[in-house]
Amino acid sequence: MRFSLVLAALLCFVTWMSAVHATHAPVASCCLGRSDTKVHPKNILDYYYQDEGACKITAIVFLTKGGSRICSDPNSKWAKRVILKVDEKKALQEMGQVEEGSPSNTTPTVSLPLTNAPQQKRRNGKGGRRGQNKCV
Template sequence: MKLSLALAALLCFTTWMSMVHATHGPIGNCLCPMLSKTRVKVERIVDYTNQSEGICPVAAIIFHTKTGKSLCSDPNSAWARRAKLKVDEERKKKTLKEMRQNEDESTSDVTPAASYASNNAPKRRGRHGRRRQRKKSRRGRKWLRKRA
């Protein structure tokens, strides 16, 4: 009798948990529990993701910055719209640049010639035949003489 009661309680508990998880969704997937009024320079934003309101408590746009931080913003604000447009334009430019680069690489059969000008350039030497060294301090210069 006790075993069947424990089994029934366990079955009820698992059913309840699965229903709660299905209706409210996993809370861990919501990165923005609330919106922030903080704004950063649009140049610092690298990417963005949309958070829908169905699973999470608020609808938000999550902006990702160059430093790796995330910023939750209202999707209806003018600043957020400008930032999204900027990121989209940057993506477009990047893809066009990559496409052009791929086209240039595929059509070009010419190998670039090696340049020897930098290797054959004469080195600047002082009166004792050593290379010139910058004067850092008196002690440093004496140390450099002893070392060379």
């Protein structure tokens, strides 16, 4: 009886500590501050919003081609412009994927090199091919 009471108390304590630690510990992916770093929009792959609910600050998090994260002020002109560029790029990619999968009514064209193309005359008036007689 005493053993089960100690075990139950220990289990309750561990559960309570893990719940307290989970709610008050900082989330690993949260931005702790905002950066003034500005990179070219072509180097941004994606973005997401960080709310104050789980993290301490509100930010827009940009994911770069190099694998870094840039935490920016969501109200800055640069962040708004980059969001528009990334959204445009995503929309174009989605349209491209839809068009690639759909059947097309166009016939592909192939250009072949001309084998009997006429040769331009040189300055001396002779044709461009050496060693061949001209047909008259």
